Amino acid sequence: MSTHQTRTEPAAAVAPGRTPTSLTQGTGGLTKGGIGESTLRPDGILKVTGEFAYSSDLWHEDMLWGYTLRSTVAHATIASIDTSEALATSGVYAVLTYDDLPTEVKHYGLEIRDTPVLAHGKVRHHGEPVALVAADHPETARRAAAKIRVEYEDLPVVTDEASATGPGAVLVHEGRDDHHSGHVPHPNIVHRQPIVRGDAAAAAARADVVVTGDYVFGMQDQAFLGPESGLAVPAEDGGVDLYVATQWLHSDLRQIAPVLGLPEKKVRMTLSGVGGAFGGREDLSMQIHGCLLALRTGKPVKIVYNRFESFFGHVHRHPATLHYEHGATRDGKLTHVRCRIVLDGGAYASASPAVVGNAASLSIGPYVVEDVDIEAIALYTNNPPCGAMRGFGAVQACFAYEAQMDRVAAELGMDPVEFRQINAMEQGTVMPTGQVVDSPAPVAELLRRVKARPLPPERQWETTEGADVRALPGGLSNTTHGEGVVRGVGYAVGIKNVGFSEGFDDYSTARVRMEVVGGEAVATVHTAMAEVGQGGVTVHAQIARSELGVTQVTIAPADTQVGSAGSTSASRQTYMTGGAVKNTCEAVREKVLDIGRRRFGTYHPAWATAELLLENGRVVTDGGEALADLADVLDGEVVDLELEFRHRPTQAFDLRTGQGNGHVQYSFAAHRAVVEVDTELGLVKVVELACAQDVGKALNPLSVVGQIQGGTTQGLGVAVMEEIVVDPVTAKVRNPSFTDYLIPTILDTPTIPVDVLELADAHAPYGLRGVGEAPTLSATPAVLAAIRQATGLELNRTPVRPEHLTGS
Amino acid sequence: MRVTFTVNGREQAADDVWEGESLLYVLRERLGLPGSKNACEQGECGSCTVRLDGVPVCSCLVAAGQAEGRDVVTVEGLAGDDGTLSTVQQAFVDAGAVQCGFCTPGLLVAADELLERNPEPSDGDIREALSGNLCRCTGYEKILDAVRLAAARTGEAV
Structure with missing residues (x-):
């Protein structure tokens, strides 16, 4: 603990006309x-x-509009860039490329500085920033950017584990020297974290049933509604005042200032109104670009992405392939878990190393398993960069281990909730990392609560005037009045860490x-x-x-x-x-x-x-x-x-064994999903998605419930509709819009009853437990379990699409 | 070109409007009314919803010129002249229906129109009326609460 009394006053930049207020x-x-x-x-x-005042609402007398030209291909060398026609356009004040960057620092990154501010000789993913334009009208800037001629020479694309690590694989980044490069088995692997505890092979021999499964988790977008945006105002002292929507001002500052060649005290950042984040604003978007244009033109510059650009302007949730093996004895005790989680980190590292650490350390879920053999890796590919999104590595794992838990229970002929409760961790349980869970872990109780809740009545769509199609699969498309509609119920529970882990000074x-x-x-x-x-x-x-x-x-x-x-x-x-x-x-x-x-x-x-x-x-x-x-x-x-x-200090995970007290705190939520499936058309209506969560202490109960309902809905989204579709041949994004990337509407979202437990964590302020992420984990597997129960299908990927349910 | 129309009861004119500009752009960038939001600019999210001659529209899909001589109501026009929140605005605050708030202006305009047309909406009616307004934070439960609350308060006041 230290005290800072020294304070710098902002230099005399002219304040924007519309700014954040107290x-x-x-x-x-x-x-x-x-x-x-x-x-x-x-x-x-x-x-x-x-x-x-959101960041896109800011306004300044005499301001210019910035625009970013992005690559149209996923992997290519840049043979040439011709900006002359763009520069000659009336109303254009500046056009910048890599060659205009003012200092030797030309890259940024959360942990590994591998992301070019503007592409240098090569682009590594579709939508990578190549050039910037500042003009007096946003349309002028867009049109001028369209006149920039970029000559690309295509390179082979790396799109999955086979093309990333197979023989002769093209390297996404040559000459890596980051602190993970020494221990990874291949330069196209950002980070690898194994966790080995006990003896999984010996334990497997004791198992009465062994279930293996392969799972696929699609690429989810944060889809915050307020687009990336901000206003950079050049100051008289040669610095810049930046008003922006972000998740961490000082992390941005640390990455921005060196690229501008300014001391941090001359880059004064103020948070503007933020229209949601969900992890998508951990990485920089327009921050450096706006400052570069402002400093070059001497005028305030505002940049606002539209939705199309926003899909390229931030990282997404890592898509993943997951292989699991669970064993159990006839009496329902888990013997061992072996798993391998492959996360696609895309072209730049972003938060991939930490996502790997989370996926590995939380990979078996909130269960007692003494013998485990775990491996998680993140790949470098030419797919869109992936990084932080609500749930951060734990989401993908939860989807797979909960599917496995249902399958093992089925093999044993046990009730899936009872099977989970038999294996549920509690205070005192040792994690696969060796860390003792030293505060309440009411996993069995959360499951009991969601199960005890009365089920919503059947055939709720029936009214005296016929079927209310709004409550049926297909909704106002009026595709069924109940014919072919089957109900299913599913359960899931998850575990999420709270706070920054692995020894980070948080x-x-x-x-x-x-x-x-x-x-x-x-x-x-x-x-x-x-x-x-x-x-x-x-x-x-x-x-x-x-x-x-x-x-x-x-x-x-x-x-x-x-x-x-x-x-x-x-x-x-x-x-x-x-x-x-x-x-x-x-x-x-x-x-x-x-x-x-x-x-x-x-x-x-x-x-x-x-x-x-x-x-x-x-x-x-x-x-x-x-x-x-x-x-x-x-x-x-x-x-x-x-x-x-x-918070109390944490430790790095051992690079060979994964052992270490890596996490600050754990949080737990359980869901019960009730779905109705039109089995003829493959349409799903989620009828109810009940959640029980331990929050330690609800500082503001209204907000806590709001967080749980919002997180639950994002989990529902990736269960039945949300996926960024990347072309497997070209690595180009196919659906960068809200027309083609669907997020749940109020008609897609069911009633979400919430049961809040408050079991204090003695290590935390007021005993509170972080709330925001846990509900995003278990919502998805609960919905999948319910659809499986309704249809009898295996369904090993999420999101589920109609063709997965109809088989055609 | 010059575009003249009524916004929240006052006649307003915008000059130097480029023909391709949307009503949303003119409201936000030329008339100093940034309350209507720009979440998708594709007519999918409803955050820019305003009423054009009483009808809720996505202002991002309306060319500014189409508003010439017409009557526009934005979120800035919902509160009373003295700043008193409208029933639906107050209900959104009280029910916890606002988190990041970016969807809120469009939802308020849509909910206000719903309650004007249907003072006692069923949950199905509320869901249908608001189905063009995306929210990413709340899971919609508190938004439903807010509209129910606004309907109940309006009913009590009558």
Whole structure:
């Protein structure tokens, strides 16, 4: 823990006309508005009136529009680029290619700096940025970009494990020298993580049944609705002010500044309104491009992707092929698991190494298995780059191991839920990595809860006026009134880690200021946390109210003028930046009490002897006696602290055995899916998707349920509709639009009843457990299990398409 | 070209409009009304929904010139002149129907039109009316709650 008191003031750039604003919220009346209450979002009113400034809404006098020219092929050398005609276009201010990059740093990346800012001599995937244009109108920029002549000479494409690691495989990256390159078996493998524990071969000999299966998980897109966008404003000091939607300001900053040749303090970043993220904003998109154009033209530059470009502008969830072998004894005890998970990382590393670590370490699910032999790898290919998406490696594994659990249960003639409960992990279970699960792990209880819930009535579509087709498979297409419709029920449960793992120094910073304004003690919370919709700003205010006893809390805009808050990902922000706010508030409280003791200590002995709290604007003893108003204690004084907060340290996984205390915390959710399938047309209607999840402590129950329902729906999407289709011959994306990449509508999404458990994790702030990702894991296999039960089909890939159900 | 139309009750004119510009672009970039959102610009997501002579449309699919002389209502026009939230806006806030909020403006305009036409919608009616509006955060449950709440509050007020 350290304190930073030095602060830099922003240089005098002209502020944009429309910028992020502070959110001030009082609770009014008697509402205390602290943790555990469903307080309302401080940005809610701005969002329902249309006044909330998203990154695509920013505007600046005299601003230009940037546009990115992207490769039309997946793998090619660039023989030439001719920008002359584009540059001569009226209204165009700049055209930039690789040759215009200002410094020797021309690549960026989350962990491995392998991604070119602009293509250099070669493109490695369809849609790779090749050139940039700035013009006075977005259409002028687009048309000018179309006049840039790029001559490609096609190279053979690497598309799967066979073409990546087979004899004579073309290398996606020549001359690798990153820190994984030394231990991988082939240069087209980004990272490999084996986990070996016990003796799987010996255990297999004890098994009464052995089930093997091969599974395929399609490429899912985050499909956040707010497109990649931002505004870069050149400043008088030679730096740049960047307003952007991202998940981690300081990670962006670390990657942007060296490419621009600027010290980090001259790249001042402010978070703009973020229209969802789900992992897709962990990597850079337009950040460096916008800054380059702004610095080159001396004018503010706004870049907004359209949906087509957005599909190329961010990484996706890794598609995967998974091979599993499960063994069990006749009494339903798992003997061993062997598995191999191959993740397609695409052309650049992005978060692939960490996704591999997650997939491997969580590959057997929330079960007790002492003998395992696990391998996970991520490939370099010429497919679209893949990286972070909600669930991060654990999603693909859960789809496969839960299918396996159903198949083993069927082989044993056991109920699939009972079989899972027999093998369910609990507090004290040892993970395949050797890590002991040292907080509640209510896996069997979560399953019991979803199973105990009454089933939705059959034939709900029947009304007195005939069938309500909106409740049937095929919906308003009016394809059935119940004929050929069969119901199925399926269960699944999953395990997800919370926070950054494998020894990463994963800290968050919070600055908290307490002062008297208008006769009332108020607090200001300043962090760099990216509010992407999850409600972090809501809980920060709740934490400040609970810890400081104030009613009015201002959440300052997130920017890089305060220390890093880490990433809004890995289900970590309430734990980590919430933890940082709590931690700083506690230190502020101590300072306030010191002031109180100095001022009033001589008047009442309790100042020295009692446990003191800040409640409802007063200093009170733990016995409830009020000692002073906070406004009188503070008087003219201001308490202002900025502190870092860390979770307990983790360890890297051993590169040979996978052993190590790699994870911070685990979270668990279970689902029951009820589906109705039109078996003639292969159409699926999910009727209900019930979830039970342990959240440790629900800081804001309304938001917690919202997270669980949203995560569940993304899991439903990849079960029955969502997939980026990449041509296996050309490696080109076939469906970069919401016309062809379908996400669930309100008609596709069923009722999602949620059962929230609160079993405290003693290691975490308030006992809370990260919420966001776990529901995305088990929703998909639960839906698949239900469809299997309805149809009797094996269904070893997701998403399921109609032809998989009709066989034609 | 110059385009003149009524937005949220006020006549507005935009100059230098290129013929290919959408109503969405003119609202957002020329008239200072960025509340209507640009999630897909392909008519698939509904985030740009506005009412054109009362009818909900994807403003990204309407050429700006088509709005000439017509009446447009955007999310910015839902609240009262004094800033009081409309029933449906308040219900979205209260029900927790807003997360990232990018789909919210389009959903509000669509839900407002639904409740005007059908003050007591069934769940099926709500789902059908909002099926052109994608949301990626909420799983729609709280949006259903919000529309039910708005309908109930409107019913009480009558």
